[in-house]
Amino acid sequence: MLDIRFIRKNAELVRTSARNKGYDVSIEALLERDDQRRELQKKVDSLRAQRKQIADQMKGGVPTPELVAQGKVIKAELAALDEQLRTVEAAFRTAIDAIPNIILEDVPLGGEEDSVEVKVWGDKRSSAQDHLEFATKRGWLDFERGAKVAGTKFYYVKGDLMLLENAIYQYALNLLVKKGFTPMTVPHMVSERVAKGAGFAPKSDKESNEYFVDGENTMLIGTAEAPLTGFHADEIIDEDNLPLLYAGYSPCYRKEAGAAGKFSRGLFRVHQFNKLEMYIFCTPEQSRQMHEKILSIEEEIWQSLGIPYHVVNIAAGDLGAPAAKKYDLEYWSPVDGKYRELTSCSNCTDFQARNLNIRVRRADGSLEVLHTLNGTAVSLARSLVAVIENYQTDDGKLRVPEVLRPYLANREVL
Numbered sequence: 001m002l003d004i005r006f007i008r009k010n011a012e013l014v015r016t017s018a019r020n021k022g023y024d025v026s027i028e029a030l031l032e033r034d035d036q037r038r039e040l041q042k043k044v045d046s047l048r049a050q051r052k053q054i055a056d057q058m059k060g061g062v063p064t065p066e067l068v069a070q071g072k073v074i075k076a077e078l079a080a081l082d083e084q085l086r087t088v089e090a091a092f093r094t095a096i097d098a099i100p101n102i103i104l105e106d107v108p109l110g111g112e113e114d115s116v117e118v119k120v121w122g123d124k125r126s127s128a129q130d131h132l133e134f135a136t137k138r139g140w141l142d143f144e145r146g147a148k149v150a151g152t153k154f155y156y157v158k159g160d161l162m163l164l165e166n167a168i169y170q171y172a173l174n175l176l177v178k179k180g181f182t183p184m185t186v187p188h189m190v191s192e193r194v195a196k197g198a199g200f201a202p203k204s205d206k207e208s209n210e211y212f213v214d215g216e217n218t219m220l221i222g223t224a225e226a227p228l229t230g231f232h233a234d235e236i237i238d239e240d241n242l243p244l245l246y247a248g249y250s251p252c253y254r255k256e257a258g259a260a261g262k263f264s265r266g267l268f269r270v271h272q273f274n275k276l277e278m279y280i281f282c283t284p285e286q287s288r289q290m291h292e293k294i295l296s297i298e299e300e301i302w303q304s305l306g307i308p309y310h311v312v313n314i315a316a317g318d319l320g321a322p323a324a325k326k327y328d329l330e331y332w333s334p335v336d337g338k339y340r341e342l343t344s345c346s347n348c349t350d351f352q353a354r355n356l357n358i359r360v361r362r363a364d365g366s367l368e369v370l371h372t373l374n375g376t377a378v379s380l381a382r383s384l385v386a387v388i389e390n391y392q393t394d395d396g397k398l399r400v401p402e403v404l405r406p407y408l409a410n411r412e413v414l
Contacts (some may be wrong), residue, residue: 001355002099003369004034017102020109020316025098033092040085047078097196100321101351107325111317115328121299122308125334131388132266135161138396141266153256153264153271157384160414164387164400165274165380167407172276172301172378173247179297181247181278186227188250189218194230197355199322199348209254224248225374228279233356237370239363243282243290247377250275263340266385273381280373283360284350287371291347294375295327298343301377305401307386308332310339322348331386342382345375 007014008031015027051074054067063071108116135141140161146154157165177183190198200222201208211220221227228248237244256269263269278297280290295311302309314326323346330339350369353359360370391399398414405411 001096001351002101003350003354004096007031007096007099008034014099014102017316018100020103021100021319021321022111022317023098023100023321025100026095027099030092030095030099033088033095037085037088037092040081040088044078044081044085047074047081050074051078100319101324101349103316103319104325104347104349106313107319108313108315109317110315112315114315115318116313116315117310118313118327119299119311121303121310122306122332124308124332125390128334128389128392130266130335131385134388134392134396134398135266135384143266151271153269155267155270160398161384163408164398164404164414165384167400167404168305168378168383168387169249169274169276169380170407171404173249175301175304176247176276176278176297176377179245181245184224184228184246184248186221186224186231186248186250188253189213189220190226190230192217192219194233194356195219195226197233198226198229198352199320199355200226209256211253211255220253221250222254223252223275223374224250224277225279228277228374229352229372230356232281232358234358236359236361236367237281238361239283242360242370243280243286246279248277248279250277252379267381268340268385270381273379275379276377278345278375278377281353281358282371282373284368284371287347287349287373290371290373291325291327291345294345294373295329298329298345298375298377302329302331302342302386304403305387307342307390309342314344320346322346322351324349324351331390333386333389335389340382340385342386343376343379346373348372348374 002014007027011027011031018025051071054071054074057067108114132141136143140157140159142156142158146156173183195210200210209222213219227250228246231246251272252275253272256264256271267273278294280294282290299311309329309331312328312330314328319326326344326346328341329343331342333340349371352372354369358370359367361367387401388398391401393399400408400412400414
C-alpha cells in the first residue's frame with residue numbers, strides 16, 4: 001500500500017506509474033474518498049469532543065434536562081456519522097489497496113517483450129534431451145502416480161534425483177548462511193491479512209494462484225515470501241539492527257490459475273515444489289544496494305553450478321503490484337534453444353511494510369516505514385530441470401556439478 005500523503009502530493013506520478021504497470025485505477029476517485037473520510041472524521045471528532053464536555057459537566061451533580069437532551073442528540077448524530085465513516089473508510093481502503101507500488105526510474109516501460117537484458121554469462125550447450133523424458137526413463141520422476149494420488153501437475157521425485165534436489169538445497173543454504181542470512185523454516189499457511197499485506201491476490205480474485213482453506217481465514221503459501229514478510233508485522237526495528245537477512249525454506253503451493261499460455265512442461269509450473277527464499281528488511285537508503293546484493297548471490301549460485309544464464313530487468317507492464325523493480329535470472333535451455341525462468345528478485349520498497357505496519361526507529365527516535373526485498377535462491381523443481389538439461393551425458397548419465405559432490409558422497413555421476 002502506498003502512503004496516502006504521498007499520493008496526494010504526487011497524484012500524476014502515481015497515476016502514470018499504475019498505467020505503465022497495466023493497472024486501471026482512478027486516482028481521482030481515491031482522492032475523493034480520502035476527502036470524504038477526512039471531512040467525516042473531523043465531524044466525528046468534533047461531536048466526540050462535545051460529548052466529553054457534556055459528560056464533564058454532568059460529573060458530581062444532577063444533570064440538567066438541557067444537558068441530557070444535548071447528549072441524546074449528539075449520541076444519535078455520532079451513531080449516524082460513525083456508520084457513514086465506516087462505509088467511506090471501507091471504500092477508501094478498497095480504492096487504495098488497488099493502487100500498485102510505483103516503479104523505480106530505471107525500470108523499462110512496456111510489456112514482457114520490452115524487458116531489457118542486462119547481463120549474459122556462460123557457454124550455451126546446443127542440444128539436450130528433455131528433462132521429463134530423461135528423468136522418467138531413469139525412474140526419477142513419476143507424474144502418473146502423482147496425478148493418481150493428488151491430481152494433475154503433482155508428482156513424485158525419487159532416488160538419485162531426490163538426493164540431487166537435497167544437495168542443491170544444502171549447498172545454497174550453506175552459501176546463504178556464510179553470507180549472513182539467518183536460516184528459517186516457516187509456516188505453510190498465512191492469514192489473509194499477511195497474504196494481502198505481502199501483495200498476494202485476495203480470495204475473491206478468480207486469477208488468484210493461492211489455495212485457500214475453506215472455513216478459515218488462511219491460505220497455503222505460494223512462496224516463503226509471504227510468511228517472511230509477516231514475521232515482523234506490527235513491529236518497530238531499531239536502525240542499528242538493519243538490514244535483517246533471512247533465508248526461508250518451504251514447500252510452495254500454486255494453482256497456476258493465471259498461467260494459460262505459459263511454458264509448463266514437466267517440472268515447470270507444478271502445483272507443489274520446494275524453494276529457498278531470500279528476504280531482507282532494511283532502511284530505505286539501503287534497499288537499492290540490497291537488491292543488487294540479492295542478484296549477485298543468485299548469480300554466484302548459478303555460476304558456481306555452471307549453468308549459463310542471462311539477467312533481465314523486467315519491464316513495468318510485467319511487474320506485480322508490490323514490486324518497484326525486479327530482475328529475472330533465466331537459464332539457457334539447450335532443449336528449447338531459449339532462456340527459461342529460473343529465479344527472480346524484487347525490491348518492494350515500503351509497499352509491503354506499510355501494509356503490515358513494519359517500521360524502523362531511527363537514531364533520533366523518529367519512526368519510518370522500512371523497505372523489504374525478496375529473491376529466490378533456488379526453486380528446486382526448476383533447478384533440477386536446469387541441471388538435467390546442462391549436465392546430461394551422451395550415454396544417458398548425469399554428471400554432478402562439482403560444488404554439489406560433497407553433498408552426494410563425492411559422486412561424480414548419477
